[in-house]
Amino acid sequence: MNATSYAARARTTAVHPVPSTLFPLHSTVPLVTFAAGCEVYAPGQRATCLYRIEFGAVRLHGLLSDGRRQVIGFYLAGETFGFEATDTHSFFAEAVVATGARTHHLADGLGSQAELTELALRGMLRAQEHVLVIGRQTAVERVAGFLLDMAERQGGLKHFDLPMSRLDIADYLGLTIETVSRVFAKLRSAGLIRLRSIRCIEIADIGALRGLCA
Amino acid sequence: MNATSYAARARTTAVHPVPSTLFPLHSTVPLVTFAAGCEVYAPGQRATCLYRIEFGAVRLHGLLSDGRRQVIGFYLAGETFGFEATDTHSFFAEAVVATGARTHHLADGLGSQAELTELALRGMLRAQEHVLVIGRQTAVERVAGFLLDMAERQGGLKHFDLPMSRLDIADYLGLTIETVSRVFAKLRSAGLIRLRSIRCIEIADIGALRGLCA
DNA sequence: CGGTCATTTGAGCGGAGTCAAATTGAGTGG
DNA sequence: CCACTCAATTTGACTCCGCTCAAATGACCG
Numbered sequence: 494m495n496a497t498s499y500a501a502r503a504r505t506t507a508v509h510p511v512p513s514t515l516f517p518l519h520s521t522v523p524l525v526t527f528a529a530g531c532e533v534y535a536p537g538q539r540a541t542c543l544y545r546i547e548f549g550a551v552r553l554h555g556l557l558s559d560g561r562r563q564v565i566g567f568y569l570a571g572e573t574f575g576f577e578a579t580d581t582h583s584f585f586a587e588a589v590v591a592t593g594a595r596t597h598h599l600a601d602g603l604g605s606q607a608e609l610t611e612l613a614l615r616g617m618l619r620a621q622e623h624v625l626v627i628g629r630q631t632a633v634e635r636v637a638g639f640l641l642d643m644a645e646r647q648g649g650l651k652h653f654d655l656p657m658s659r660l661d662i663a664d665y666l667g668l669t670i671e672t673v674s675r676v677f678a679k680l681r682s683a684g685l686i687r688l689r690s691i692r693c694i695e696i697a698d699i700g701a702l703r704g705l706c707a
Numbered sequence: 708m709n710a711t712s713y714a715a716r717a718r719t720t721a722v723h724p725v726p727s728t729l730f731p732l733h734s735t736v737p738l739v740t741f742a743a744g745c746e747v748y749a750p751g752q753r754a755t756c757l758y759r760i761e762f763g764a765v766r767l768h769g770l771l772s773d774g775r776r777q778v779i780g781f782y783l784a785g786e787t788f789g790f791e792a793t794d795t796h797s798f799f800a801e802a803v804v805a806t807g808a809r810t811h812h813l814a815d816g817l818g819s820q821a822e823l824t825e826l827a828l829r830g831m832l833r834a835q836e837h838v839l840v841i842g843r844q845t846a847v848e849r850v851a852g853f854l855l856d857m858a859e860r861q862g863g864l865k866h867f868d869l870p871m872s873r874l875d876i877a878d879y880l881g882l883t884i885e886t887v888s889r890v891f892a893k894l895r896s897a898g899l900i901r902l903r904s905i906r907c908i909e910i911a912d913i914g915a916l917r918g919l920c921a
Numbered sequence: 922c923g924g925t926c927a928t929t930t931g932a933g934c935g936g937a938g939t940c941a942a943a944t945t946g947a948g949t950g951g
Numbered sequence: 952c953c954a955c956t957c958a959a960t961t962t963g964a965c966t967c968c969g970c971t972c973a974a975a976t977g978a979c980c981g
Contacts, residue, residue, distance in 0.1 A: 555839045557921040563842040565835045578828035584835070606820050613827035614792035620834035621779045621798070625769045628777040628841045628881030632937065659960065667842030672937055674961055691946070691960070707771040846969065873928065886969055888929055905928070905978075 522595045527551075527588035533575075534586050540577040542596040543612075546570050549592025550656040553584045554664065564665035566619060567657060569646055573597075576612055590656045627667040630707055635666040636676040637705035640686065644696055652695035736809045741765075741802035747789075748800050754791040756810040757826075760784050763806025764870040767798045768878065778879035780833065781871060783860055787811075790826055804870045841881040844921060849880040850890040851919035854900065858910055866909035 524547060527533060533544065533551060544551070546568055553565040553574065565584055568574045577583060599609075626635055639662065647653040655662070659677075663670045680686045685702050687695040696702060738761060741747060747758065747765060758765070760782055767779040767788065779798055782788045791797060813823075840849055853876065861867040869876070873891075877884045894900045899916050901909040910916060 553835075555835075557839075557843055559921060561843040561921070563839040565838055576828065578825075578832040583832055606824060610820060610824040610827055611792075613824055613831055614790065617827055617831040617834055618792040618797055620831055620838055621767075622769075623838050624779055624834055624841060625771075625777040627838060628878075629771055629775040664842075669938060670960080671939085671962085675937095678961075707773060707775070883970060884928080885930085885971085889969090892929075 522597055524593050524595055526591070526593045529588055529590045529592075531588045532585065533588065533594075534582050536582055536584055538582050540575065540580060540582050542598045543573055543575045544586075544594040544596055545573045547593040547595060549594075550589040551586055551592055551594075552589050552657065552661055552665075553586050555584045562664045563667065564661055566616075566623070567661075567665065569656075572646075573612055576609060576616070589661060632666075632668055632672050632676050633679070633705055634707050635668065636662075636673060636680070637685075637702050639666060640680075640694060640696065641699070641702055641706065644694075644699075651697075651699070652689060652693060655692045655694060736811055738807050738809055740805070740807045743802055743804045743806075745802045745806075746799065747802065747808075748796045750796055750798055752796050754789065754794060754796050756812045757787055757789045757823075758782075758800075758808040758810055759787045761807040761809060763808075764803040765800055765806055765808075766803050766871065766875055766879075767800050769798045776878045777881065778875055780830075780837070781875075781879065783870075786860075787826055790823060790830070803875060846880075846882055846886050846890050847893070847919055848921050849882065850876075850887060850894070851899075851916050853880060854894075854908060854910065855913070855916055855920065858908075858913075865911075865913070866903060866907060869906045869908060 525544075527549070534540075536555075548570050550570075551568045551574060553568070555563050555565060557563075566574075567589070574586065575582075626638060630638070643655060644650065644653050657665075659670045659673050663673045666673065677686070677688070680702075681688060683701075685696070685698045685705075687697050689695055739758075741763070748754075750769075762784050764784075765782045765788060767782070769777050769779060771777075780788075781803065788800065789796075840852060844852070857869060858864065858867050871879075873884045873887050877887045880887065891900070891902070894916075895902060897915075899910070899912045899919075901911050903909055
């Protein structure tokens with residue numbers, strides 16, 4: 494039983510839950526911003542628009558009745574989320590760090606049928622690959638794969654920032670925060686990664702890291 | 708490490724890998740049939756059409772390099788699979804039992820953009836919910852939820868057939884065959900289910916079963 | 922009836938979880 | 952700039968759920 498509830502582990506800092514609308518500088522669609530930890534939407538709320546992230550990061554997550562949390566996915570700058578199979582949202586979406594996003598209603602250009610299909614198909618593939626990772630990989634394999642994925646999605650540089658906390662990573666990978674921390678320590682002492690700071694990772698041996706991903 | 712390879716555990720019975728085309732009786736699109744265990748497609752193959760199942764069941768699964776297997780999903784009569792985010796397939800599709808399906812090319816009616824979007828969105832949601840189950844639920848919760856899902860998808864009767872083996876179930880739920888068997892035994896001795904035969908389940912106490920699913 | 926394969930059951934182990942304490946780090950105010 | 956606070960992360964010790972290995976039982980079939 495993995496029963497330590499999310500609420501008990503993470504005393505989420507209370508933040509202003511109302512997104513502020515800023516000037517649309519580079520686009521005709523409005524930019525909404527969210528402070529770190531701020532909720533974008535919750536399950537059951539009506540899905541009204543898509544969000545394309547300009548800066549920052551968002552996590553999608555679900556909760557079990559006793560508070561166990563699973564992060565379904567992270568969305569980074571340039572990525573789009575908010576589309577649903579039903580007319581209401583199925584999961585929580587929250588800003589991981591200060592985030593700005595442009596909203597697109599289904600009538601808009603980005604909401605065109607073909608693009609929505611593309612997004613849905615990619616979202617499906619991503620979730621299916623996530624199932625494979627969580628269902629059959631060890632803690633080390635999951636963390637190694639996660640770091641490579643994050644590096645690639647941030648431009649493929651050999652050092653990059655992790656916008657999310659260890660708890661977010663653990664809940665994304667189906668592990669505990671302690672296990673994630675221990676795997677980081679192991680990778681560091683094996684010389685595969687360096688921790689420039691707590692949230693800044695440098696990949697020192699990408700080949701070895703890839704070799705760990707089964 | 709969950710390293711017992713699928714090949715080592717399951718000596719898949721060799722079957723005729725060539726689908727036979729039968730007469731299109733109720734539809735203008737061709738019916739293809741697959742014997743139990745027969746491969747429908749494999750990763751890397753070009754995705755040419757959708758399959759709508761007339762009878763039988765299909766599993767989608769991925770393999771890790773050392774043979775660990777994860778079943779991504781099952782498709783039952785009336786359900787559609789075969790759509791992909793890229794132009795090639797990402798996973799294996801195999802008939803679980805003797806299966807007949809109608810193929811629909813993207814130009815056909817069923818392949819219309821709106822329907823494809825709908826399928827992709829539902830597929831995404833299903834995979835995301837699967838992530839939540841595998842990432843955060845215990846063995847008992849996973850099995851209980853699986854049985855309820857199967858019952859519901861087969862018409863909601865209180866008894867139904869499981870088309871797939873215990874190994875398929877285990878690989879779908881991210882467990883081992885022994886654990887699945889033990890949970891079945893536990894649910895049976897607790898009076899929540901009855902096993903009419905090895906593959907025929909009767910739900911004796913659906914309320915209690917639901918209560919187990921967190 | 923014997924062979925083969927799927928499933929169940931038993932015994933023991935280990936990877937990741939739990940509980941707890943130490944350490945680091947980011948703010949904040951003096 | 953430093954002391955202090957509080958949260959995030961790391962580290963340590965121990966536990967337990969689900970895995971591994973092994974053997975028994977059951978189902979199907981020629």
